[in-house]
Amino acid sequence: MTLRKSDEFSEGFRSELDLLMRLRRDVRRFRTDPIDEAVLMRCLDSFQLAPSVGLSEPWRVVRVQSETARAAALANFEQANSDALAGYTGAQSNRYANLKLSGMRDAPEQLAIYCDERTIKGHGLGAGTMPEMRRYSVVAAVTLFWLSLRAEGLGLGWVSILDPDRLNRDLNVPDNWRLIGYFCVGHPEQRAITPELEQKGWEKRRGSVPLETR
Secondary structure, rough: OOOOOOOOOOHHHHHHHHHHHHHHEOOOOOOOOOOHHHHHHHHHHHHHHHOOOHHHHEEEEEEOOOHHHHHHHHHHHHHHHHHHOOOOOHHHHHHHHOOOOOOOOOEEEEEEEEEEOOOOOOOOHHHHOOOHHHHHHHHHHHHHHHHHHHHOOOOEEEEEOOOOOHHHHHHHHOOOOOEEEEOOOOOOOOOOOOOHHHHHHOOOOOOOOOOOOO
């Protein structure tokens, strides 16, 4: 790949990029038809384009495919979701109960993405005073992956309602891996610009970024 002669992109490109970011949604309703393997691998390649502290590239991706592993992850979510529901009361409890918070039953691809907390790659640069930067690096990579999927017409759902320690045991991952998230990937049943949580009345999105000056 060669560099562009100009650092600027066309107005048309910027408009399309803005649309891509606006159409990125946290998908929970998937069709069950499989994903083209080459497309999934192409999207996963976006991890290699992500910034990482000290060039440590601490992301570790587990493709969850076996019935046993998926069943364990789903049971984990359902227990955590039940526990979370018990923490709400009244109208908020009813709203929570009516939310669909995972696509784990239908998504054809499921990934557990981790941060290697003790990677030697990068020689600790930038992580000495803020070791959490390695986790932030993985989140940055996930964001690029998310946008790449959306550009291919695919959706991603980030499942955070589960017990990380239990999932780690079920997937038998190294003890120095920290879970960033469990992700469902597939063709979305529907597409929307408005987040589903906003559609369901759970919360409203801010109109602008809170900005303070010191």
